């Protein structure tokens with residue numbers, strides 16, 4: 001359904017995409033991940049037909065988006081990053097305008113608008129100016145605009161950014177529902193969103209594809225994991241964090257120690273990474289030896305977050321790198 | 324509905340829902356009226372000639388004021404991305420914007436119609452008022468406005484700042500108005516060439532009631548050039 005071949009894009013001296021290639025087959029819901037500036041939006045803009053690539057091709061259903069511009073755009077519903085809308089228009093006028101420009105046949109127009117309004121829960125704000133809407137409702141208008149012509153493909157650039165948890169859940173539900181009948185590519189920085197809505201994850205970094213798999217496989221395939229611990233001293237006072245850190249780093253099997261949330265005064269939290277061997281027994285011994293109590297020990301398999309960080313770590317002095 | 328017309332319709336409605344529209348239109352009518360009634364009462368002349376003589380200068384300001392927002396605002400607010408991912412060609416977007424702008428100018432011109440009617444009512448009894456030059460003058464104004472608007476659109480497409488769009492448009496239109504003003508000082512051959520480039524020169528021909536293909540061709544080409552350049556600016560925005 002979507003095929004991207006050796007896509008490169010430069011903006012002046014910045015190279016946003018460096019030979020990106022992937023395919024998405026019909027009916028897949030694909031999560032597009034990557035750090036800020038990785039090139040997610042750039043890829044989506046090229047697919048949607050806004051930007052022209054410097055080299056390479058993007059195909060939608062066998063047609064090149066750079067050649068059959070009008071035909072390919074017709075197949076796509078696009079929610080741009082930041083969701084630009086005509087602020088001074090009323091919601092209902094805006095949707096009518098989109099239906100006209102999208103050439104929805106006149107006899108279907110009212111019905112299509114009704115369906116989009118229903119699905120996105122816009123009934124109560126139809127007569128309001130878009131500029132007066134809350135962020136959540138704006139986002140819904142953006143989505144309604146994208147699904148209005150019932151496209152086969154949806155390209156959604158950060159559809160849930162800036163929404164409250166309830167709205168996020170609602171929009172995710174909507175995307176899931178749409179994903180049953182459509183091919184969807186969505187970008188996000190919320191990794192759990194990918195796990196809950198997508199059947200496939202693409203991670204890009206610095207304009208290149210670094211991972212392409214099902215979300216479960218990306219988390220289970222890797223070895224090792226993370227143990228979150230919260231420690232205190234046996235007396236409840238006089239905790240020396242640096243010393244504890246040293247002790248934890250010395251535990252057999254632990255490969256790195258990072259600070260994590262504590263549980264109030266006199267305690268300290270750490271994240272311990274381990275490789276093949278589970279270090280929990282050694283950890284207990286070490287705690288006893290150093291007169292520490294383990295208030296919490298929680299083991300997690302490698303999370304999608306870990307995989308993401310590992311694959312996209314370009315800057316060794318990145319946030320909270322192990323000391 | 325044709326998507327080009329849908330864009331034109333939206334643009335037209337948006338224009339008239341903004342206060343800027345009323346300032347621009349009001350300013351235009353005020354100055355036009357002042358010029359017109361000034362000659363009517365001061366010179367005691369019941370004719371549209373003074374109005375048509377000054378109208379080109381008025382349009383040098385009015386046309387870029389109408390188009391300044393057109394594309395600059397879409398660039399600034401990001402809606403250009405929405406518009407340029409709709410299933411239509413760039414030239415159709417530009418044509419839609421252009422038609423809307425022409426519509427706005429037409430509305431402005433309709434509001435000046437009371438002037439010729441006043442003039443007609445003031446002609447001496449028994450003397451038939453000659454509507455020919457008036458009709459020709461209005462046609463000329465529309466043609467001239469087309470070329471100015473096309474240049475104004477291009478100016479608006481160059482920047483995301485509408486004030487910059489206005490000033491660049493103003494300068495462009497002004498140079499096509501001003502170009503023949505020193506033609507007398509030039510050698511005759513160059514003078515004629517320069518005259519041919521002048522928007523004002525062709526307008527005077529048409530306003531005299533002479534419909535020459537050369538004049539029509541001039542406005543047609545200038546308009547087309549502006550629209551092509553605007554389309555190219557949009558293509559550049561996709562880079």
Ligand SMILES: Nc1ncnc2c1ncn2[C@@H]1O[C@H](COP(=O)(O)OP(=O)(O)OP(=O)(O)O)[C@@H](O)[C@H]1O
Pocket residue numbers: 011012014015016034035036037038039040041042043081
């Ligand atoms: N119009 C532009 N002009 C210049 N540089 C640009 C432009 N658009 C994007 N870039 C650059 O291209 C790179 C990729 O940007 P892009 O917006 O695709 O990243 P992203 O993956 O969507 O990031 P984010 O997660 O922050 O949305 C960045 O370095 C960005 O600065």
Ligand SMILES: [Mg+2]
Pocket residue numbers: 040041042081157
């Ligand atoms: Mg982005």
